[in-house]
Amino acid sequence: MDAAPSTRCCIVGGGPAGMMLGLLLARAGVNVVVLEKHGDFLRDFRGDTVHPSTMMALQQIGLLEKFERLPQHRIQHLAGIVSGHTQELIDFRGLAPFDHLALVPQWDLLALLAAEGRRYPNFDLRMRRMATGLIEEGGRVVGVTMHEYVKSDAPAASDETLRADLVIACDGRHSTLRAAAKLAANEYGAPMDVLWFRMPRADTDPQETFGIVDSGHMMVLLNRNDYWQAAFLVPKGGDAQLRTQPIEVLRSAVSTLASFLADRTSTIESWDDVKTLEVQVDCLGQWHQPGLLLIGDAAHAMSPIGGVGINLAIQDAVAAANALAELLRGNDPIPESALAAVQARRMKPTRLVQRVQLTMQKRIISRAIAQSGTPLTVPPLVRWLLQFRRVRNIPAWLFGYGYGREDVRSPVFPPPG
Structure with a gap:
């Protein structure tokens, strides 16, 4: 050795x-x-x-x-569609040096x-x-x-x-x-796992990256220019049971959450096109x-x-x-x-x-994906606060810049040439 x-x-x-x-x-x-x-x-x-x-x-x-x-x-701002109502949530605009x-x-x-x-x-x-x-x-x-x-x-x-x-x-x-x-x-645990898959984007689609919560389902659509990267949340451990059902079950849920994708759900050809992240x-x-x-x-x-x-x-x-x-x-x-x-x-x-x-997992995610029949709503006080960009800047700063951000201080010895 x-x-x-x-x-x-x-x-x-x-x-x-x-x-x-x-x-x-x-x-x-x-x-x-x-x-x-x-x-x-x-x-x-x-x-x-x-x-x-x-x-x-x-x-x-x-x-x-x-x-x-x-x-x-x-992405400069992120919104959510909660039970049919659009709500701005996170806003990087106004933050420096990167907005x-x-x-x-x-x-x-x-x-x-x-x-x-x-x-x-x-x-x-x-x-x-x-x-x-x-x-x-x-x-x-x-x-x-x-x-x-x-x-x-x-x-x-x-x-x-x-x-x-x-x-x-x-x-x-x-x-x-x-x-x-x-x-x-x-x-610490998590109430959900995430199913990842792609969906084609059309010129008429929304431009934003956003999340949708409705009917006991939650999905986030990330705009990747020529396609959507979709994150569909399922209850923890629910992936295996869902995969025993026809792929049409997922297609139907996607159509319900994002009607503009309804004509493209056939691009999810089988469960082989869906990857699972165990959170x-x-x-x-x-x-x-x-x-x-x-x-x-x-x-x-x-x-x-x-x-x-x-x-x-x-x-x-x-x-x-x-x-x-x-x-x-x-x-x-x-x-x-x-x-x-x-x-x-x-x-x-x-x-x-x-x-x-x-x-957020406890107070939002777990409620959003619960099949209780009670729709998730944004409390009036929170909705009022989120109309102000500086309030929306707070989560953007926390996740984007973060407490305790590190500056590079290690020395430099440039390579030859």
């Missing part, structure tokens, strides 16, 4: 947190290896909502102009970060490398085991080892390394062990409410780079106190957003 390849920092997971952290550490002069299980970033129905907090980080590292050239749809959020294919964002990282000779992105476990010596994590990622029907690949002075797990809500480290999460909300009590740090969804799975998942993950990455880059440029072991400091800094923003999400 002593002869195994080694690196100063190994990042497991090439999602938003892993790619941003790998880039920030590489530009700070740290030797870093990023392991990504898949051979590319092309997976549909991933989090595609990029908020102002992420745009500010991209601006600070000189990537905003390239980001703005990516295909995207900008919008952007819907960007996640694979394009990840490809942008990967391309920038590859400009640095100390950035080593290894695709199709799946971490399978941790290497521990003397009570400290000193590396990972991994193998080439293969399809489930292919022969299992043999394990390799990679030693690292610090391992950072960014491998998502089903984190392999979290399980290997036996770190326990506080489970979970949790947070580790401890994000670290000697030689190991977890960030992003590996440390705290978020509800899809507000589309904050990738943005909080990137904020974690910025905070980790700020705290650890100088230490990683040296040769000494990384003290666990430095890892604890990253958790301490990011725990408050995480808990605040999760608290808001859990409140």
Whole structure:
């Protein structure tokens, strides 16, 4: 094992947190290896909502102009149609420096970060490398085991080892390394799961991104320019039972909620066209062990409410780079106190957003998808308050900029040329 390849920092997971952290550490002069299980970033129905907090980080590292050239749809305000009544809910207009959020294919964002990282000779992105476990010596994590990622029907690949002075797990809500480290999460639960599918857009369709609540159903339609990305909410665990019914059941519900889509529901040809997101909300009590740090969804799975998942993950990455880059440029072991400091800094923003999400799940989502026959309505006082843009700015600021937003402070060592 002593002869195994080694690196100063190994990042497991090439999602938003892993790619941003790998880039920030590489530009700070740290030797870093990023392991990504898949051979590319092309997976549909991933989090595609990029908020102002992420745009500010991209601006600070000189990537905003390239980001703005990516295909995207900008959203300045969000509305809901509740029992037939339209209600403006969230408004980014008037906020600075960015008065919008952007819907960007996640694979394009990840490809942008990967391309920038590859400009640095100390950035080593290894695709199709799946971490399978941790290497521990003397009570400290000193590396990972991994193998080439293969399809489930292919022969299992043999394990390799990679030693690292610090391992950072960014491998998502089903984190392999979290399980290997036996770190326990506080489970907060969710009343719903989400069915994702696409619907064609017509020129006569509404331009806004909006949600619809009616007849015990709830659906959010995200404008992706040439198609709608639809999120249809079902009661927790209800997906399996729904899939035993004809696909016409879903088509009928979509037509009821959004009549302008009625002539296109046949494009949902079968349940194979519908993907399921099993919603979970949790947070580790401890994000670290000697030689190991977890960030992003590996440390705290978020509800899809507000589309904050990738943005909080990137904020974690910025905070980790700020705290650890100088230490990683040296040769000494990384003290666990430095890892604890990253958790301490990011725990408050995480808990605040999760608290808001859990409140919305309980008071709005659970009632919206209940088959009680009692229509959900917006209370008169809330409706009156929401007529003022500054009131609608409050949730936009909370989700878009967020409490405890991180500025990039890690050092920069430009690549040659």
